[in-house]
Amino acid sequence: MEEPPELTPEHFEILAVRELRKAGLDVSQLRIHRRATLPEPERGYLLELAGGVSRGPWRQRALIACRRQTAPVGRAEVESLRNHVEEAGAQAGILFGTTEFDPDALQAAGDGAVALMRVTDGRTAFDTSGWGTPGHYPAWLPAYCAQTVGRDAVGQVRYQLLDAGQGDVIVRQLQGPPSRPATPTDLDPTSQPR
Secondary structure, eight states, X not given: OOOOOOOXXXXXXXXXXXXXXXXXXXXXXXXXXXXXXXXXXXXXXXXXXXXXXXXXXXEEEEEEEEEEOXXXXXXXXXXXXXXXXXXXXXXXXXXXXXXXXXXXXHHHHHTTTEEEEEEEEHHHHHHHHTSSOTTOOXXXXXXXXXXXXXXXXXXXXXXXXXXXXXXXXXXXXXXXXXOOOOOTTTTOXXXXXX
C-alpha cells in the first residue's frame, strides 16, 4: 500500500481551499499572511492565508491556518491563531491541522470565532466513513481529506468527514461571539487597516 504524497505548503493551501469550497463556502482574495517552519521536535510548518470567506449573504475576512506538525493541536495553537487573526485584521480563523486535537483546543476555539479541521489521508477517511468496504479504494479517492472537529454527545473529541454542502457547520463555528460586521473594504486585501 502506497503512502500518500508529502503534504507540502503548496499542496496544503490547495487542499484547504478545495475542502472549504466543497463544503459550499466561497473563498476569495487569498494572500499569504505568514509562512514559518516550526521548531524542533515538530519538523513541520505553519502557512497562514488571509482572504474572504462567504456563504450566501454571510461573509467575513478570515485567516486560514495550515499546520503540519506531529504533536496534537492544543490550546496554544488555537490561541496563537486567534492572535494572528487580530493581527491580520480578520474576523475569524480556520485552523487545519494534520494531527489529533486536544480537548483544550476545542475549548479555546469555542471561546472565539475559530473553526477546527483535521486533515487525514484519504484511505483513513474512506475506511472510517462507511462509503464502502475498508481496504478497497476507488480511483477517485483523494490523497487527503478534511474532517470537522467537534464534540460528541458525551463531550469527547469527534471527527466527521467534511461532505459537500456542509458550509453551515463551519459558518456556525466562525460566527462565534458578536463582532463588527464585515464591509466590502474588509474583504479587499489591498485596503489599509482602519
